[in-house]
Amino acid sequence: MSIIIRxxxxxxxxxxxxxxxxxxxxxxxxxxxxxVYSDPTTxxxxxxxxxxxxxxxxxxxxxxxxxxxxIFPTENLPENITELVKFYLTKxxxxxxxxxxxxxxxxxxxxxxxxxxxxxxxxxxxxxxxxIYEKQGFQYLEKALGNSGHSGCxxxxxxxxx
Numbered sequence: 001m002s003i004i005i006r007x008x009x010x011x012x013x014x015x016x017x018x019x020x021x022x023x024x025x026x027x028x029x030x031x032x033x034x035x036v037y038s039d040p041t042t043x044x045x046x047x048x049x050x051x052x053x054x055x056x057x058x059x060x061x062x063x064x065x066x067x068x069x070x071i072f073p074t075e076n077l078p079e080n081i082t083e084l085v086k087f088y089l090t091k092x093x094x095x096x097x098x099x100x101x102x103x104x105x106x107x108x109x110x111x112x113x114x115x116x117x118x119x120x121x122x123x124x125x126x127x128x129x130x131x132i133y134e135k136q137g138f139q140y141l142e143k144a145l146g147n148s149g150h151s152g153c154x155x156x157x158x159x160x161x162x
Contacts, residue, residue, distance in 0.1 A: 005105050008056040010046040015065050017043050020088045029125045034152030055109045059098045066093035069102035071110050077146035080116040111161050119145050121153035133157050
């Protein structure tokens, strides 16, 4: 397995949107309103991640995009906290450590950008991802932080960066 982790490019937009939305179908998530599924920025991640203090990493093998994970300075989060966003993998990429690799790249970039904590929002249906979050040291919160616009999410977690 020769996985390359790289920053996103304009030409990745279409396939990333397909991967993200396919995960909702794969995990039988019924409520797509108020989530990344219906968020219009999902179709233009390249433009979204031009924002200062953000990054979107892509996992690729032999020219095939396997998934993505990023950090984003979500509105109304404290200055020292970034949000882990767009953590989605194709069916074929799951269970191979690729998600962990993507996430670790995000943690390193977050530290480089001066963040001290990483926040995320998710859904219980994404139990495999939630399990990874727990293993990576994320702790549950009782309510959302910031203003992601994803009111459909009902799991909130935070992690202190080392």
